[in-house]
Amino acid sequence: DIQMTQSPSSLSASVGDRVTITCRASQSISNYLNWYQQKPGKAPKLLIFAASSLRSGVPSRFSGSGSGTDFTLTISSLQYEDFASYYCQQTYSSQSHTFGPGTKVDIK
């Protein structure tokens, strides 16, 4: 089973800050890594697929990078609507598309 970890588990930031979230896989997953945003009471929303591809309609302040085992999600200038939880997910293993434990971003 491929395990996913994320850091930090939570962070406090201000509007305009640059925010970076890290995701690590227990083995190489190439670029089979997605990032989702989830707001309270809502379903998750796909932001980044294939590690670095921005989904259509997602603001360009979101970006993803990485390959192999280490990945990052960056928000270049945090906006009010970005306060949410963020999850990485690997889809490399056909047996289990594991999510990371999540990172909660709240207002400082």
Added chain:
Amino acid sequence: EVQLVQSGAEVKKPGESLKISCKGSGYRFTNYWIGWVRQMPGKGLEWMGIIYPGDSETRYSPSFEGQVTISADKSISTVYLQWSSLKASDTAIYYCARQGDYVPNDYDIWGQGTMVTVSS
């Protein structure tokens, strides 16, 4: 519009059975895998398993194998998640999500979630 619409909230007692549904529309339902994701209260997302409605090929996470059953009825564009004997620990929100058709795969369309409460 491409969408997945899930059945409504359920309140059940331990030991009861349950089947919740996820209906797809706006796309060729049989051509896309559909997965189920659990979110326990205040917790993160857990991938449970996935089904291909075209031929009902199903894969389960080892954590959920034997605990739930995923099925599909392609004639009505609906995927199901069922339990034969619920436990209090099954209390959670359950999401269905469509797996996109490009590799590497992602989950591009999500249902609104079904809240399942199991309590005596």
